[in-house]
Amino acid sequence: MRVTAKDVLRWIEPLIYGRHSRRACVALLLIVTAGLLGQAVQIRPDADFEKTIPLDHPYMQVFRQYQAEFGGANTVLISLQQDKGDIYNEQFLTALKQATEEVTFVHGIDRAHTSSIFTRNVRFIEVVDGGFAAGDVVPANYSPTPEMFGLVRSNVGKAGLVGNLVSRDQSGALIATEVVENDPLTGKKTDLVQVAHDLEDRVRGRYASQTKYLYRLKAAAPPFEANEVVAESFSAPGWLHSFKHYAASKTLPDESQIQRDFSGRELKVEQVKNPDYNPAIAVHIIGFTKVIGDVSDASLQVMMFFALTVIGTMLALWWYLGSLRLALLPLGCSLVAVIWEFGLLHLFGYGIDPFAIMVPFLVLAVSTSHGVQYVNTWADQVIGGQNGFDASLATFRRLFIPGSIALLTNVAGFLTISLVPIGSIRDMSANACLGMLAVIVTNKIMMPVWLSYLGVTNVDAFRSKRIARINAGDKYWRFLSGVTEKPVAITLITLSLIVLSVSWFVQDRRIIGDAQLGVPELRPDSVYNKDVADIASNYSIGADILKIIAEDDAGNCVQYRTLEQIDQFIWHMRNTEGVTSARGFTSATRQAYQGMSEMNPKFGVVPRNSNVLVLVNRGIATNTGLLNFDCSAMPLFFFTANHKAGTIEHVIDTAKRLNQSNAEDFYKTYPDSNPAYCAEKKALRDGLGQRHVQQDHLTAKLRADGVSEDAIAADKRIVDGFAAIETDKAKLADQTKACPVNFAIGTGNVGVMAATNEVVESKELPVILWVYAVIIVLVLTSYRSFAALLVICIPLFMVSIFANALMAVLGIGLKVATLPVVALAVGIGVDYGIYIYDLLQDKVLREGKPLREAYTETLRQTGKAVIFTGICLAGGVFAWLFSGLQFQRDMGLLLVFMFTANMLGAVLLSPAYCRFLLRRKS
Structure with missing residues (x-):
């Protein structure tokens, strides 16, 4: 039995537009949104080292086999560097000893794999009368005397530490440590962000900050007394102080210890002079945990970019639609989709991966894209004389099938990136899929329902303003429809094939993995990458x-x-x-x-x-x-x-x-x-x-x-x-x-990194092929036409190759952070092609109009929304180019290109191919 689009509409339409079911639908949507909002506010960052590595790779089997004995790969290096002179003096060695002790007692640090010249696992061997003698580089009876400084210098040489734990010119020293994946007592995951903050505060802050902050109890909480100092830090508490928790411990008379957490609201902050402040000592900290901390610290900036995107989109929609109410509707539905995304993530036990910050933007972008199409078509129906309910029903019948096809293609495309056996990418896949499912509900159910209740107070004024806007663009649409003329179509296709040929060869220069010094997640001039450069220049490790x-x-x-x-x-x-x-x-x-x-x-x-x-x-x-x-x-x-x-x-x-x-x-x-x-x-x-x-x-x-x-x-x-x-x-x-x-x-x-690069390289082609396979199946199932397949997919394929070439030219490596961008952007780009082709083929094949005339009307109805959406989305992520996170800048650049290129491909190339592939029925 063949199921047609009319059958699908006949089943779903009464559920949304029935007299009683419409109210039930509104109530259900409000209840679910409220519930998921409660879940969304509970979501927390989820930075997990093991999620960033392919655990099934042979290298990682070795990694896990020997992790308990020799430590893992989550190494942190802390360098203390003196501005002049060597390290063999009281001031520097006291600071190094103190820093070593601070690092050792940071919660989450593996004490067994912490090394500096002050730790007992750093020793020397020498020959003495009667055999060998071994000892600690810094003796247990260390005291700051000239004789002891000379002995430490001698022991450093005997142990061969110059260039390793001591800088080559002996003006600085390292503390090398590792972060445990799980707390050995509780088995819970280590909070990498908190470890990074503790290291930053308790080591760098101790010597770089002139101020020390003491946290005193406002009221007694036995056995803690009022005004007692329960915590201290070297970094300002900031505006989030009231929402933070501070761990306090106290030794009781019976030698037992009690520990308790206090909220910032229970504490008052006192600023005192920092006795350890030493501008002559510079501290540098590097390692995966520190990267996670720095990326998480930039989350506030990411939220700012998200807010700017929302505000910019709202203003653009207001200008485009000519109505603030209409502009707020698709934007409101898009924000609800993001709320549903976060709520569903928390409901299914996921957190927010710092490297998945682009997914909420993509959910917002996809939802806005479909929302603009819906509101644009609804407005056209209203100026045609229909009321809000009838306009919503007509719009639903016009866009539900092509919109659902596009969104299902998005879901399937996002699902395919889970083929990459890396936890963070699979979490990103789940994140994007849940977001797309939310978009399906908010755009295909919530949007139609709200539009069915929406009316226009002054229809004549709205109609005249809308018609004026449509007429103002007619000359552009007639000009742009010239791409369907044979000479222009041949020229466009030829030029695109030339660019494709060049890109095909250029993409071979693309790098699998990192393409720069330091870490590509952060900008080259970031504090972290400067720390990397300093340690690299002073040490052989x-x-x-x-x-x-x-x-x-x-x-x-x-x-x-x-x-x-x-x-x-x-x-x-x-x-x-x-x-x-x-x-x-x-x-x-x-x-x-x-x-x-x-x-x-x-x-x-x-x-x-x-x-x-x-x-x-x-x-x-x-x-x-x-x-x-x-x-x-x-x-x-x-x-x-x-x-x-x-x-x-x-x-x-x-x-x-x-x-x-x-x-x-x-x-x-x-x-x-x-x-x-x-x-x-x-x-x-x-x-x-x-x-x-x-x-x-x-x-x-x-x-x-x-x-x-x-x-x-x-x-x-x-x-x-x-x-x-x-x-x-x-x-x-x-x-x-x-x-x-x-x-x-x-x-x-x-x-x-070697294992990750090999996995990314081996899985890139299968992921992209599966994305296209899903698109092919859905397009063929929906339109039963090879012409439709070629018109929609050829521009998509070209843009994928162009993006690969762009990565090669700009030196953006293909890695965990960028592989999903390429796959996800393909899923988004298919929306444009489906909306353009669906209306164009309808006018050519069903209504029998000439191709150029049909495309002029397609541009007037749907194409203008595609162009607006492409420009709007590209403009929204353009702000990412000014981010402090390098990987966000790279993703922003790729997305700006792919949003724009996919829009141009749908508007210019698809109709050009239609000239040769789409034929009117006699």
């Missing part, structure tokens, strides 16, 4: 680090065969273009052996004798981060010059090639081993690692659900998991043949 795990049998860190492979791998990687420095277990072995030999350069090698290796390596503890507890895994650290896509690709390709060549050389040297045996052994090792990961995640989930530790230990899944781990361990212990060291790529932020 930075936030851009690739950790490669050298995997072998347990205890093999005293086997020359193993260490020689690792040492060779480090040497080759150190000499790879893009790698600034490298270190690993054998770096410490070489240093210790050379020290054992009175620093003779000839002994700066890995000793071959296993007994010597036992002696040399016994001082290298697991807390150095250079090996795990049984020495079956040793991380190798490679610091890269930057995280540009080209650098990452070259370094990763080199690592893969070296791992393969190492295995080939090993099998030639040790014929007893073979690739099949070693592949089976590696699979067993990887499986064991993944079992540990599953156990850790299950334990964290149970903790987050409030399950007690005893209940967790007794949980059958936990018990069975540990039994399986023991079984796998026994199987692995039986694998006694030697195998080559496996250099597993995977952790560090460079490993994460």
